[in-house]
Amino acid sequence: TQLLEQSPQFLSIQEGENLTVYCNSSSVFSSLQWYRQEPGEGPVLLVTVVTGGEVKKLKRLTFQFGDARKDSSLHITAAQPGDTGLYLCAGGSSTGGATNKLIFGTGTLLAVQP
């Protein structure tokens, strides 16, 4: 069974601080996605990375896929209250053909205080 562990589970910071969220597994994934979820809503896709070592930037968010495609990180620079939410990583697992099953991590709950 493929598992994705996220750390930390909870993070409370002040506006303007930087932070990094980690997503780790002992399994290799074909792709890695990050989602943000707000209370009462479904997760919303932030980014997809598919190549080992790949780095993508989305404004103040920087995503990296590990060289061995077993881990990923999300770095937020100068966090703002609007960044508050549950951050989920999800690994793409293809088995026996063109499937797109995602294995989700347990999530990191981020609270940015003004």
Next chain:
Amino acid sequence: NAGVTQTPKFQVLKTGQSMTLQCAQDMNHEYMSWYRQDPGMGLRLIHYSVGAGITDQGEVPNGYNVSRSTTEDFPLRLLSAAPSQTSVYFCASSYFAGTGVGYTFGSGTRLTVV
């Protein structure tokens, strides 16, 4: 632009009752899936479909049935509700069943079984 629509938003069932959670998407997406989200356990895959007439089991399929008679609809049926099925259920879709393709999620159904 509706995206993925889930109904109902909230539901309370008695143990042993059956019900169907509805999911519809208007994006002509090929791939659809159902997840349940429980505290501390992230999102777990229940069933998925790679196209009309094709379904398969995910990680936690027991107690649930699905069918995919049209591209747009993917209902999830609870056969005989149990308290362990109390959870938030999310339907998700993607435009094809391939690696690295991001999901669009519905806003969820919060189910309580008493």
